[in-house]
Amino acid sequence: MLKFDHVSKVYKGGKRAVHDLNLEIAKGEFICIIGPSGCGKTTTMKMINRLIEPTEGAISINGVDIMKSDPVTLRREIGYVIQQIGLFPHMTIQENISLVLKLLKVPENKRRARARELLSLVDMTPDYLELYPHELSGGQQQRIGVLRALAADQPLILMDEPFGALDPITRESLQEEFKKLQRKLEKTIVFVTHDMDEALKLADRIVIMKDGQIVQCDTPDEILRNPANEFVEEFIGKDRLVQARPNIQTVEQIMSPNPITITGDRSLSEAIQLMKQHRVDSLLVVDEMKILQGVIDVEIIDQKRKKASLVRDVVEAEVFTVDKETLVRDTVRKILKMGMKYVPVVDDKHRLVGIVTRASLVDIVYDSIWGVDELTKIG
Amino acid sequence: METISSILYYYSQNAAYVWVEFYRHFLMSAYGVLFAAIVAIPVGIFIARYNKLSTWVISLANIIQTIPALAMLAVLMLVMGLGTNTVVFSLFLYSLLPIIKNTYTGIRNVDHALLESGKAMGMTKFQVLWMVELPLAMSVIMAGLRTALVITIGIATIGTFIGAGGLGDIILRGTNVTDGTPIILAGAIPTALMAVIADVVMGWLERNLSPIKKRKGSLKKNIAERAA
Ligand SMILES: Nc1ncnc2c1ncn2[C@@H]1O[C@H](COP(=O)(O)OP(=O)(O)OP(=O)(O)O)[C@@H](O)[C@H]1O
Numbered sequence A: 001m002l003k004f005d006h007v008s009k010v011y012k013g014g015k016r017a018v019h020d021l022n023l024e025i026a027k028g029e030f031i032c033i034i035g036p037s038g039c040g041k042t043t044t045m046k047m048i049n050r051l052i053e054p055t056e057g058a059i060s061i062n063g064v065d066i067m068k069s070d071p072v073t074l075r076r077e078i079g080y081v082i083q084q085i086g087l088f089p090h091m092t093i094q095e096n097i098s099l100v101l102k103l104l105k106v107p108e109n110k111r112r113a114r115a116r117e118l119l120s121l122v123d124m125t126p127d128y129l130e131l132y133p134h135e136l137s138g139g140q141q142q143r144i145g146v147l148r149a150l151a152a153d154q155p156l157i158l159m160d161e162p163f164g165a166l167d168p169i170t171r172e173s174l175q176e177e178f179k180k181l182q183r184k185l186e187k188t189i190v191f192v193t194h195d196m197d198e199a200l201k202l203a204d205r206i207v208i209m210k211d212g213q214i215v216q217c218d219t220p221d222e223i224l225r226n227p228a229n230e231f232v233e234e235f236i237g238k239d240r241l242v243q244a245r246p247n248i249q250t251v252e253q254i255m256s257p258n259p260i261t262i263t264g265d266r267s268l269s270e271a272i273q274l275m276k277q278h279r280v281d282s283l284l285v286v287d288e289m290k291i292l293q294g295v296i297d298v299e300i301i302d303q304k305r306k307k308a309s310l311v312r313d314v315v316e317a318e319v320f321t322v323d324k325e326t327l328v329r330d331t332v333r334k335i336l337k338m339g340m341k342y343v344p345v346v347d348d349k350h351r352l353v354g355i356v357t358r359a360s361l362v363d364i365v366y367d368s369i370w371g372v373d374e375l376t377k378i379g
Numbered sequence B: 001m002e003t004i005s006s007i008l009y010y011y012s013q014n015a016a017y018v019w020v021e022f023y024r025h026f027l028m029s030a031y032g033v034l035f036a037a038i039v040a041i042p043v044g045i046f047i048a049r050y051n052k053l054s055t056w057v058i059s060l061a062n063i064i065q066t067i068p069a070l071a072m073l074a075v076l077m078l079v080m081g082l083g084t085n086t087v088v089f090s091l092f093l094y095s096l097l098p099i100i101k102n103t104y105t106g107i108r109n110v111d112h113a114l115l116e117s118g119k120a121m122g123m124t125k126f127q128v129l130w131m132v133e134l135p136l137a138m139s140v141i142m143a144g145l146r147t148a149l150v151i152t153i154g155i156a157t158i159g160t161f162i163g164a165g166g167l168g169d170i171i172l173r174g175t176n177v178t179d180g181t182p183i184i185l186a187g188a189i190p191t192a193l194m195a196v197i198a199d200v201v202m203g204w205l206e207r208n209l210s211p212i213k214k215r216k217g218s219l220k221k222n223i224a225e226r227a228a
């Protein structure tokens, strides 16, 4: 619904704040723009409602070039939360919240009702309607700033560090509240922040900017898993990458690479010898090409040793395997639920490359519970 | 003691006359400030928009301010003749500077974030002026009017020299008779009183128009009580 097409902004004096920006945002998407101070986040945002006009390129909303629409009408159709909150000190909270409605000539009683309704969204009582902004706490003011952008029920909302000036606790609860709100109201949101945790928590996609250019634009998972370059890695921070590991690792990264195997042409007694030697109760059966044939365990050997003598005659071919590329997160639960002791890991040609045992899962679960906790305690 | 009783005696004998001059004096000052406000507030807004002009306009108003009142009256009299209009016009000129300066300062001092906020919400330029800038600058503009009014009440006393009347008339009479001190005071005291009252009333207005409303704290307390 929102599209940047080779957009650049050069300020008077030659400062190139945004350089050749291309970005497409779908309806209902929550986009976080993040980057170090001065990288052009606010500039990018302000170009959307024409507070700043692009030097080159075009921005379109629902296919219509914004330069072709009237700026005043355009702005009334886009909610905007400015970086400095910007509540009007001479207006009551009610007047502040419903200002856009007033500009749109909505009658007084409807405006009042709307302000009341919005206030309840953030768990504030109607008593606040008649107060002035300076009578509210910083956190309450930021909430009102956000509500003001929601008042006219605009489908697109721009937010410039709306939770910037808050202490971590208030910030956290507002983020929660807001994410809930966004899901409920199905808005398209462009959200500027320079707090990575905030972006990871809220965004459907994160746009990482540096020096006026997009360095990477991806889902939070993808960014954690495949940071585009060192800058992104550094920006995300080592802590978060470590924390994120349990969720984003592939099976290949956590498997034990040398499972005990046997080929089908060996005898059962050789198999038993091997098990005893390695103190395991089952063996993976492969052929010369290392392609997985199945599995034998001590029980099967015990039952069938009278009738058969070769491994290939007793092999259990039905085995649950995982591809080495699958995410641990997607596998862990499955493995635990099915009650398997181990799962062989194969590559795309069904060659055996490793094994995941319940023991290695324990490590991961431990890390994700206690590891993270320890980190937060330190941080 | 004797002076006071003489003043009182003067008032008892000339009550109607003093009242008429008092009223006349006030009207001249008020009209001067009113007309100045009509011109100076828009000018102040204008130079706040086009900042480059501000130095020029304010310097000009400054120059007007430095002309001695008698000289100004004399020159204006040559052009406009004797009478009240000339006095009102000179008062108008003296009021320009404080009003322009305060309007300019008031508007320039409105937080940039608020202007942007208004603009971003889709206000037209006029709406930004009317709904944001003027209300927020109002108390500073009022302070300018207050200064102007106090200045003009003082200056209006010399209006009597070109036959405009006012409390200066009484003072002038006092200077023309021997032992006129009580009469001079009978004119000077109401002038001073008028200036003080104007100052207090305008000060009160100024505070009431201040964008940050101070209230008795009852509402907030109510909420706190209900929340508890
Ligand atoms: N009006 C302006 N005139 C000239 N240069 C500007 C102007 N506004 C911003 N810049 C410059 O453009 C660059 C990008 O500014 P912008 O405000 O977009 O940064 P930002 O990413 O929002 O930073 P922050 O996180 O500090 O808010 C900065 O280097 C800034 O100095």
Ligand SMILES: [Mg+2]
Pocket (backbone or CB within 6 Å): A041, A042, A043, A083, A160
């Ligand atoms: Mg910014």
